[in-house]
Amino acid sequence: MNLKLRVWRQRGPSDPGRMITYSVEGISPDASFLEMLDVLNEKLILDGDDPIAFEGICGMCGMMINGVAHGPERATTTCQLHLRHFSDGDTIDVEPWRAAAFPVVKDLVVDRGAFDRIIQAGGYVTAPTGAAPDAHATPVPKADADAAFEAATCIGCGACVAACPNGSAMLFTAAKVAHLGLLPQGQPERHTRVLDMIDAQDAAGFGGCTNAGECTAVCPKGIPLTLIGRLNSDYRHAATANSR
Numbered sequence: 001m002n003l004k005l006r007v008w009r010q011r012g013p014s015d016p017g018r019m020i021t022y023s024v025e026g027i028s029p030d031a032s033f034l035e036m037l038d039v040l041n042e043k044l045i046l047d048g049d050d051p052i053a054f055e056g057i058c059g060m061c062g063m064m065i066n067g068v069a070h071g072p073e074r075a076t077t078t079c080q081l082h083l084r085h086f087s088d089g090d091t092i093d094v095e096p097w098r099a100a101a102f103p104v105v106k107d108l109v110v111d112r113g114a115f116d117r118i119i120q121a122g123g124y125v126t127a128p129t130g131a132a133p134d135a136h137a138t139p140v141p142k143a144d145a146d147a148a149f150e151a152a153t154c155i156g157c158g159a160c161v162a163a164c165p166n167g168s169a170m171l172f173t174a175a176k177v178a179h180l181g182l183l184p185q186g187q188p189e190r191h192t193r194v195l196d197m198i199d200a201q202d203a204a205g206f207g208g209c210t211n212a213g214e215c216t217a218v219c220p221k222g223i224p225l226t227l228i229g230r231l232n233s234d235y236r237h238a239a240t241a242n243s244r
């Protein structure tokens, strides 16, 4: 396949940035989008140009491709997006996540430290140290275990934020609150967790949720909107109980 790429190039956080056009020729339709960027970067390096900065670690491969988080296939990751989903001769726009809370570091790399601060605020359980408890010492109903596991599959990629017209992180925070709040081990801090994580989310500059639903449409792990409803319910109970 022969493709034209219009890629966002930005030397650093204070550089205004611009789209630069590149040609990629003779690439297999079975190559992934990230493999294609590797091929392009090899050519740029051989030509003495600055390679395009992007992240290829699991959960970090986020980029807007033709205006869609992780590309037109939706609900996948960029490493699983293959060129056969495009047509020979296509021009493809590639940009970093666009959200105030995810400042651009360079080219397609953004700083997702805001997610770390939300986790630091409450994404944990406290447990006494000592010998490991016996397996099954704390029974967990199967339905709760399954729902907690589904929530725990969130990889923190940030596609939900990038897709949201408000730049909201509610789907991410909802998944992190639910995966602990659904389990018995997560109950002692259930109220403080949701209050502190929402405070951290607001302090990081994420927008509010208006139920647009774009987040779940692009989420590679299928985190459902119902978890945002659960988050709101938890928050209401916690705020009432703690008079915040």
Ligand code: SF4
Pocket (backbone or CB within 6 Å): 153, 154, 155, 156, 157, 158, 159, 160, 161, 171, 172, 175, 215, 218, 219, 220, 221, 222, 223
């Ligand atoms: S909720 Fe989905 S889209 Fe958002 S960070 Fe988690 S895995 Fe990524």
